[in-house]
Amino acid sequence: MGKIESSIATISRWMARIGGIGLLGSAVLISIEVCLRSLGVGGLSVGAELASYALALGATWSLAYVVFERGHVRVDVVVMRLSPLWRSILDIVALASLAGVGFALSYGGLGVFETSLRLDAHSNTTLGMPLVLPQGAWLFGLCWFTLVAFVRTLQAATFLVRGDHSHIARIAGTPSADDEIEDVIHDTQGRMIGQE
Amino acid sequence: MIPVALGLLFALLAIGIPIGAMMLILALALDFGFSPMPLYRAVGELSWTSSSNYLLVCVPLFILLGEILLRAGIAERLYQAIMQWIGWLPGGLMHANIGASMAFAATSGSSVATAATISVVAKPMIGRYGYSERLFYGSVAAGGTLGILVPPSINLVLYGWLTSTSVPALYMAGILPGIVLAGLFSASILIICLLRPSFGGYKIETSWQSRIASLPSLLPPLFIFAVIIGSIYLGIATPTESASLGVLAALVLAALYRQLTLRMVMEAVDGTMRTTGMIMLIVMAAWFLNFVISAMGLVAAINSAIASMGLSPLGLLLSIIAIYVVLGCFMDPLPMMIVTVPVLTPLVVAAGYDPIWFGILIVMLCETALITPPIGMILFVVQGVRRRGSITDLMIGVMPFLVSLIVIIAIVLLFPKAVLWLPSLLN
């Protein structure tokens, strides 16, 4: 379990990084273009288009990483007030909803990709980018996100069967759950110090 | 349909479904329940167009800029220097948040980008001086809204295009309300910290000597600011391009401070993508939800209802404000403008109001929508960067600033001349 989990986590982090490096690269490219243009030796104007592909790529390639980091923001007003069992169930429902939404987006994205492939679609710019390239990469990110969200849901569900609520909180809870865990640890430490 | 939609929205939020997922589920549910057209088929196309929208590129770039400034220690030195100067003021660095937001608002046309940048750089300061966390992040979120009021502004450009109104005049009109609003935000902080001194954090011991010594720390951020704003106003770059220049300038500074390592860049990238992924899922879902709500004719129905009611001028304005408050629960302000402004502006102009003035009013309503729960994009962005605690802290924290927004909207309604004074100098 641990090994698969950590390799999925590593792949997800590196996918997010690649997306970020793409964005950083387009920032450099755009800066070069701006400098050349202001020197009057332009001719290059592909940065904007490439940056928009980098954004699309970065958007979906970081989604799985955000699942691991529990960064998909939730409103937890009600959840926080529930018993550990119900809290765990809702945490799992939240993860499952990400998997479901990922599936819907992947399914739609597949349609986009297929249409571009069938029509041999290119961007109508001097770059003339075959759209299947950025769209294919974008779609891959969506599929990976769906897979990761699904695996995480299953993982959390097995912990639910075992009644291990703190593990579920670690996988699927909101960050505020961490604060509570920290508080508990803090309190126990405080008490232990007091006893000494 | 609206009651069902609202009910579903609150139910999904209450059981803690992630915001992006919640919006997409809501959209699909509305489509299956109410729409005669198979709208779900568009989910792929719309997700692609929204996630590859060049205008959004500035958002991750500004976050990256913030992350680099943070990890090179530049942001920290900046805040410490500012603390030397305004530490005596009740609320201390929270005023710096507003000021920094104002500065970034002058470089970015997007409120999300402004809020994301400031929350990244301000985050480490929260524990240091003992501020009320809620109020501190509230000030960050509120400051972010200035992004679309102070020029440049994507929303004002869009308004100009939709209504044939002069964009330069709209830009001029946004400056004064932007400054006044920032002042009101600061005033709210001051008042609250005077009433509840514990919110305002500790005071620090300082001397004129250490104040003077802190000045050089202001230079690097000033350099970044000069690069971005200079490139825009000297006509070297568009606002989106200037974000790229800002990232590059930050890298150069980090190198000068001998902080530029591969590890540091990777950490900055990781932090950027954590926030970007969260935002982009919401963007894709919000785009589709907007499409579903618009394509079902909901907004058109509201628009024509308003048009046919024959309201008094003030009644018209008040019902428009009501629409923005209600729709602001579901929709992103930008698409909300696209579907309402072309229909409502002619009515407002026919009622005798100035279209430039109305543009500023609309943008202020958009600002309000960005920080009002349950769907407030800036709240999500700031919470995504914060990565601890509950989003309810933010919802409570922005309340005083919502009051400031209501006050300035009232001022704008009562004294239209205040908005139109600067643009009138153009002629």
Next chain:
Amino acid sequence: QDIPSVNLKVSGGNRTQNQFRLVEVPFFTKQLPEASDGAVTVNFSSLEDLGIQGPEVLRLLGMGMFDMSEGTLSYMAGEAPLFESLDFPGLTSDIDQQRKMAEGLKPEIAKTMKAKFGVKLLSLAPIALQVLYCNKPVSSLADIKGLKVRTFNRGMAQLVEGLGAQSVNIPFAEVVPAMERGVADCAITATSAGNTARWWEVSDHLVMLPMGWSMIFFGANADNWNKLPEKTQAFLEKQFSDMEDKQWAQAKADVQDGINCNTGKGTCKNGIEAKPAMKLVTLTSDEKDHAREILTKNVLSDWAKRCGSDCVSQWNENAGKVVGVHVSDN
């Protein structure tokens, strides 16, 4: 007319366009229902109503999201290079020539649209003539050299670069501020659209270099269309052909009205009188020839490669002849 009743879901163009306000809205909300004695009713929305941008509309129509849609032909040029062949920059500023070319190519465009997108073509017309708005002194075509021109498709970029200018890529939302600050010296849009968008506030020379016509079409989802009774189909085809005439007439009026409003000469009917008035820069016949030369050399040869020899010979025969341009098939 006794045709069975039917309700059509139709998406139109941008609300801000005269074509939308003055032709499409009356056609769908009045003419169609009245001419059919109430049998044909339409659920008609603008792109803004629907919250979509435009380039995705043909794909959505093909999926059956709408029964009929307006689309901009050149948006789909990346999928079918033939679709940009009525919008070549530098080719013609004569609307009658343009119509002849459009009529000539229509069957071929209809065929491609059916085969690739599953869409039946109903009408084909321009929004208006696209020209250059510049804020640097331009008195002849040669003055464009060295200027930064904001373009938004491949053909425009190639022509502008061929004329010695620099093509820059700026999103639509940033064009006006970019012109004001000088990030771009010139930008391209229709004479009328640029007027209502107040581009004269940030530019002072209206350069009549033809940059294409922004050709639009109405198409029907082929499956939904085939389900309609023949009688209804015949009725609709006749009605759309009638609307097409109105669109050409509107485009013609808009081109001149846009010039009048921008330059403050003649009557300005549907626009805003520019203050200060823009300077109108017309091209001499030598300059027009020069633009056409660059078009042939830089744009058409590249296009021919993408479009293929069948497509090129179709174009030569049906469109090229009208304007006296022959694309060599390499």
